Amino acid sequence: MNARRTLATTGRVLLQIRHDPRTIALLLVVPSLLIGLIAWLFTDTGTFQQIGPAVLGLFPFITMFLVTSVSTLRERRSGTLERLLTLPIGRSDFILGYALAFSLLAIAQALVAVGFAVWVCGLEVEGPIGLLVVVAVADAILGTALGLLASAFARTEFQVVQFMPALVFPQVLLGGILLPRDQMPEVLQAVSDWLPLSYAVDALNSVAAGDAVGEVGLDLLVIAAFAVGAIVLGSLTLRRRTA
């Protein structure tokens, strides 16, 4: 681990994104547009107030998963990763550099999405709005961490895109957005206990319902543990020598 090399990598990734303003615009605007669409769709029912909080965590999670897995895969395929790994950069410097860069983006994205949901779409939140932002950012970081890990197992762009339905959709289905988790069949409920997104949805619902901050903190800890685990696994899968 070396702070200079980690930060150099973060700076480089952010510079690359700065050269791609369209991606920045999509990252910042698309979650809000979808949240607005959901709010509009359920105008005459109470559904938006029910699922709105969870959806706030979902979009940052999904977009960060995709952006991260695609950009690290690109790095593997372009030969820049092979070159970097012959240089004095630690594998954890590389992974943490990426995680840090995308986390910064995630913070911007979460701020925009939460602000839009609360002030434009009228999402009612009993708990502190700042905490809602914190949980949304944690979800985005989780997406980044899982994306880093997933890209290690993809050889092609097609494969990495397939990880979306394979890894992300089941978590969305079982996370408690479509159906509260205590109403699911027992087996699926047990499975969902092992999926990180379940804790994210839980945390967002708790904040919205104005539950004790301690409960949210516990969920945040679980999310952080999953993120750290994915980052550690991800850096172990980086191989300096390949066949």
Place this chain on the structure above:
Amino acid sequence: MVNSLAIECDALRVRRGREEALHDVDLRIQSGSLVAVLGPSGSGKTTLLRSIVGAQRITGGQVTVLGSPAGSAALRRRVGYVTQEASVYDDLTVRQNLGYFRSIVGAPRGDVERVLDATGLADLGGRLVASLSGGQRSRVSLAAALLGEPELLVLDEPTVGLDPVLRVQLWNEFRALCDAGTTLLVSSHVMDEATRCDRLILLREGTVLADDTLPALLAATGATDAEDAFLRLVAAEPGGAA
């Protein structure tokens, strides 16, 4: 003197996919020399260079570089490697690319301008790499490897796609680096480039056909140039055709 060897391969074997790409390769490369690895497409040049920089998983044998096993952590700041395809970031400018690699190798700030000059890129520093020609991109990739003045440079086909003027300029630069004490191992499939090197290693189908100076090679084969010498060596092999 053992430590005057920059690279030593003993019975190096590498399998890539189903086939063996290198069969029992033995090589010794002196420190401070400029050596070419020549051979047709698919002969194993890239595989050999990757084994030397420690990027290739090897099946057998030993590779020692600057006195340490290839790929060891201590070598990562002493060896510069240029991959065959330019490995730089398309969505950064030339200077931003070099700035990033500079901080990774821990070279002094002024190094970026030095390598820009050395590779004839001084006027292109502000250009996005994606907007460069193929030859310009590969020079950016080369420039990145020169950062921090590594003792050993391993260059995989650095002159592909360059015009004759630039090619000569780069070979002059390689010679200057060599005179300053750097060891260079340069692969190419342009046999003419042999005349620029202290020694040639001719590879064919994963084995070393010859490892000698150009004059010695010409004398031994009775050929007039490196290409002719290569063809004669292939024809002289048991079962060789030409």
